[in-house]
Structures are given as structure tokens and as C-alpha cells.
Amino acid sequence: MTTEHFDIIVIGTGGVGSSALFHSAKRGAKVLGLDRFPPAHDRGSSHGQTRLIRQAYFEHPDYVPLLLRAYELWEELQSGFEEQLYFETGVLEAGPVDGELVPGVLQSAAEHDLDVEHLTPHEAHARWPQYWIPEHYGVVFERRAGFLMVERCVQAHLDGAIQAGATIRTGVEVQGWQPFGSHPQQGYAVTVDGQLITADKLIITAGAWSPTLLPDIAGKFQILRKPLHWFTADENTYGTDTGCPSFLFEVPEGHFYGFTAHDGRGVKAAKHSGGGVVADPLNVDRSLDESERGEVQNFLRRYLPDVDADSPEDHTVCMYTMSPDSHFVIDRLKLFPGVAFACGLSGHGFKFTSAIGELLALLALDENVPYQLELFAADRFESG
Ligand SMILES: Cc1cc2nc3c(=O)[nH]c(=O)nc-3n(C[C@H](O)[C@H](O)[C@H](O)COP(=O)(O)OP(=O)(O)OC[C@H]3O[C@@H](n4cnc5c(N)ncnc54)[C@H](O)[C@@H]3O)c2cc1C
Structure with missing residues (x-):
């Protein structure tokens, strides 16, 4: 044979x-x-409609060269594909000045000479009243950031x-x-x-x-169950074409992120930290967990107060493969x-x-x- x-x-x-x-x-x-x-x-x-893309990588500055290449390649890929792959909404990042997120973004930006704006919460709120940010937080805005249609x-x-x-x-x-x-x-x-x-x-x-x-x-990896949630939001306030940025926040309850309201599906938001361990990825539980969604709703009520957190529209479940x-x-x-x-x-x-x-x-x-x-x-x- x-x-x-x-x-x-x-x-x-x-x-x-x-x-x-x-x-x-x-x-x-x-x-x-x-x-x-x-x-x-x-x-x-x-899967799940969108993924954040940003350059000033708080996770480690050494990712930046690979990221810059990724941007070039997404652009090349776009030239041969009809539907839009990347939406440059900008990304607003907020968290404690001595936390992980804001200092990490600033360090990556400094090491790789990236264009980011360092703002006070007051300045950020004046520009994007869609967000509420605690007075003692640091805020960074990355213009060359947004989301990919996954x-x-x-x-x-x-x-x-x-x-x-x-x-x-x-x-x-x-x-x-x-x-x-x-x-x-x-x-x-x-x-x-x-x-x-x-x-x-x-x-x-x-x-x-x-x-x-x-x-x-x-034996080194752990699979985590990660839900994503969509909520009703006014497209004139939180829509992709309004100048409202997508977001990533470090708050006491964890890291939360989300996307401008897109394609009539509302604002999508999720918790990046945490997640239940998955024993068998083929049989991950895809049902809605009200307490997980409640965490995202509480986050939205506080930091994106004009999203209708009490009107969830949809959810889906995805998996992270975590290295140590x-x-x-x-x-x-x-x-x-x-x-x-x-x-x-x-x-x-x-x-x-x-x-x-x-x-x-x-x-x-x-x-x-x-x-x-x-x-x-x-x-x-x-x-x-
Ligand atoms: C909820 C969520 C939100 C995320 N948000 C972001 C974000 O905002 N920004 C960002 O950059 N990243 C984000 N990520 C991470 C990112 O989406 C993943 O890192 C990435 O999509 C993983 O791609 P992959 O190719 O490794 O896995 P997959 O896309 O799952 O591909 C693996 C493929 O292998 C196939 N396969 C496996 N075993 C077999 C087999 N034995 N035989 C045949 N086929 C097999 C599967 O069917 C599957 O198609 C997020 C992830 C999740 C879950």
C-alpha cells in the first residue's frame, strides 16, 4: 500500500x-x-467574533518585535481578503499605577518607542465619558490597537x-x-x-x-474554561465607529477586557483572569454560569456605566491553554x-x-x- x-x-x-x-x-x-x-x-x-490586538505589550516587552511583524502580516492578509479583518478602535488600558498592566504597557512602549498616550483618569473621562476610572488609577491609550475579527x-x-x-x-x-x-x-x-x-x-x-x-x-499545561458575554449597548455611545476605544482594565477583582459594540451584537466583555479547569476539551461545559456572568456585569456597572449590564444578549465558551x-x-x-x-x-x-x-x-x-x-x-x- x-x-x-x-x-x-x-x-x-x-x-x-x-x-x-x-x-x-x-x-x-x-x-x-x-x-x-x-x-x-x-x-x-x-471563535467568539473578536480578539484584542495591541502593541505596547504589558505581558513582556520581548513580544513586541513579533507583534510588529504580526501587524504587517495582518495588513498583507487583508489585501487579499474582502471582509474587514482589523478595526483600529484604539485600546484604553487602566489600572493601579503600581499594578501589572499600566507599568507594563509603559515599559514596553518606552523600550520599543511605541506611540502611547499616558493620561490622568480625569483626562480620559473627559475624552471618553463612556468609561469611569478611579481617580488613583493610571491610564494609557494605544491608538494603534483595536480588534481582529477572529x-x-x-x-x-x-x-x-x-x-x-x-x-x-x-x-x-x-x-x-x-x-x-x-x-x-x-x-x-x-x-x-x-x-x-x-x-x-x-x-x-x-x-x-x-x-x-x-x-x-x-503535564505542563492547564486548560481553562473561558466564557465571553455580549450586552446591550447604545451603538451611538459604544459603537465601533464612534471614537470609543475597546478596553483592558486591571481592577481588584481581576483583569477584564472588552470591545466596542459591533455588528449589532452589543458590547462584548469578559474576565481574563481566573477560569475553571477543563478535564476534556471535547466535552467542555458550554452552558451559562450566572455567577461568572455576574462578575462581568458588576465590572460593567462600575466602569462602563452606560452599557445595559442587566440586558445580556449572548454568551459563548472558549478555552485558554495556560503554560506555567x-x-x-x-x-x-x-x-x-x-x-x-x-x-x-x-x-x-x-x-x-x-x-x-x-x-x-x-x-x-x-x-x-x-x-x-x-x-x-x-x-x-x-x-x-
Ligand atoms: C475567550 C477567549 C478570549 C481571548 N481573547 C484574546 C484576545 O483578545 N487577544 C488575543 O490575542 N488572544 C485572545 N485569546 C487567545 C487566542 O484566541 C488563542 O490563543 C488562539 O486562538 C489559540 O489558537 P490555536 O491555534 O492554538 O487553537 P485553536 O484555534 O483552538 O486550534 C486548534 C485546532 O486543532 C484542532 N485539533 C486538535 N487536536 C486535533 C486532533 N487530534 N485531530 C484533528 N484536529 C485537532 C482543533 O480542532 C482546532 O481547530 C482568547 C482566547 C479565548 C478562549
Whole structure:
């Protein structure tokens, strides 16, 4: 029996995998993408209408070069796609002056010479009366920030990949993979619904299912259940085209974020911190938890008082794949250097997916990677 053979197989064609597929195909590789679910589905981590994108990264200044590349690549992707992918609403960030968020944003902006405005709460309120901000908080406004339409971005990458010659198969489950031949460099065999397909290289981008496909590092990750909520809001006050920014707040109850009212769906808001542990990502509980929604409603009543927090419109449930330090893991497997992967994006990875997909394609094709990858190295969790 002959098996099919590809230059690269990408396992998982969600946020990161769709981009890896696109960039691999664009570089001329014969590439196959495999996914259990159809394109831009709502069963993993890349759904729910919108994702924040911003540059002055409070999480760590070392993300900024990758972010700047992500911005370039989103723009390039837009030029070949009809529907708008990115809305530059600006993002308002507020929190304690000695907290994690505002000092982190200012540090990243200073290190990378990024354009941010540092405001007093009074100045911010005068400009955007839609927000109430405690007097002792620091406030930063990033103009070059806003949101990406998440499902459209995945679809745009997949469309581009197909145009560049990629093969995509969905509705298929990858049961596992193994090196074939006497030396790992010879290639890899992937078991898909009981059949073997081979490739010179693998890219594993399986999101919340990564631990099952990357057993070496499996025990390090925790999957969290993350609900998103939409609320009724006046489009003239909180609408995307009104000059109202999207937001990220650090408050005593945790980190909360949200988006201007868009496409008639109201303001979307969520809590970034916390979340229940998911034992089986295929069977995550998607029902509404009133107490979780109550936390978001209390946040809105206080800080976005003109949103109708008592009129919830919709909710959906998504998953974060948390690494131990909340930083990404993007690397090759030590024992099998032909396997590149990205996982543990820890709830802040979507904005980067255009650039992470390119990076994975470069790793798989043994091309030069123009970034420092120490922050993302898998061996940082090894003891000793
Ligand atoms: C509620 C929420 C809000 C977020 N907000 C933001 C934000 O504002 N800004 C931001 O930058 N990031 C945000 N993120 C994070 C970001 O969305 C994720 O980091 C990113 O989408 C993860 O992409 P992924 O490709 O790793 O996972 P996914 O998109 O889930 O892709 C994994 C794919 O692998 C497939 N797969 C897995 N195992 C198998 C198998 N065995 N066989 C076949 N297919 C398989 C799955 O079906 C899936 O399609 C948020 C995440 C959530 C959940």
C-alpha cells in the first residue's frame, strides 16, 4: 500500500495552524492541514467574533518585535481578503499605577518607542465619558490597537493557503504521530482515522488538545474554561465607529477586557483572569454560569456605566491553554527536531497568529528565524 507523502503536515488548522498552513504553502511547500472540525469552528480557542490586538505589550516587552511583524502580516492578509479583518478602535488600558498592566504597557512602549498616550483618569473621562476610572488609577491609550475579527482571520488564512496550493482535510481526527525510518530526520508518520500519512516535517498547532499530541511537555499545561458575554449597548455611545476605544482594565477583582459594540451584537466583555479547569476539551461545559456572568456585569456597572449590564444578549465558551508562566511555547521538539509546535498561548495569542504561523513555517523549512525565541523555549520548564 502506498502512503501519501507531504513536505509538511500541519495538525490543527485553527488560529495558529491556518496561518502556518498559509505561510508554508506560500513558500512552495507541499503541505497538508488536518482538523477534527470544519474551518473557523467554535469548539476550540478561535471563535467568539473578536480578539484584542495591541502593541505596547504589558505581558513582556520581548513580544513586541513579533507583534510588529504580526501587524504587517495582518495588513498583507487583508489585501487579499474582502471582509474587514482589523478595526483600529484604539485600546484604553487602566489600572493601579503600581499594578501589572499600566507599568507594563509603559515599559514596553518606552523600550520599543511605541506611540502611547499616558493620561490622568480625569483626562480620559473627559475624552471618553463612556468609561469611569478611579481617580488613583493610571491610564494609557494605544491608538494603534483595536480588534481582529477572529473567525474571518482564520478563514482568510485558510483561503490563502488553498490558493497557494495547500490541501486541507477537516472532519478527521489525528490519533498520533511517530518518526518513521531508522533516523528521526527521515520524516514522520501521522495516523489519521486509522490511515498513515507521512511528511518530512510536522507542525503541531492543536490548541487545547496539544498535550495529547506533545506528550513530552503535556503535564505542563492547564486548560481553562473561558466564557465571553455580549450586552446591550447604545451603538451611538459604544459603537465601533464612534471614537470609543475597546478596553483592558486591571481592577481588584481581576483583569477584564472588552470591545466596542459591533455588528449589532452589543458590547462584548469578559474576565481574563481566573477560569475553571477543563478535564476534556471535547466535552467542555458550554452552558451559562450566572455567577461568572455576574462578575462581568458588576465590572460593567462600575466602569462602563452606560452599557445595559442587566440586558445580556449572548454568551459563548472558549478555552485558554495556560503554560506555567503564561508565556507562549514555540519551539521544536528536542528529540524530534523536525517537529515544530506552538501551544500554551495562555489566552493572549490570537493577535500573534499571523506571525507565529510564519515563524513555524520558517522552523519547519529550516529557514532563518529573525526573532529571539528564548522567551518561548520549551526547555525553560525543565527542572535543574
Ligand atoms: C475567550 C477567549 C478570549 C481571548 N481573547 C484574546 C484576545 O483578545 N487577544 C488575543 O490575542 N488572544 C485572545 N485569546 C487567545 C487566542 O484566541 C488563542 O490563543 C488562539 O486562538 C489559540 O489558537 P490555536 O491555534 O492554538 O487553537 P485553536 O484555534 O483552538 O486550534 C486548534 C485546532 O486543532 C484542532 N485539533 C486538535 N487536536 C486535533 C486532533 N487530534 N485531530 C484533528 N484536529 C485537532 C482543533 O480542532 C482546532 O481547530 C482568547 C482566547 C479565548 C478562549
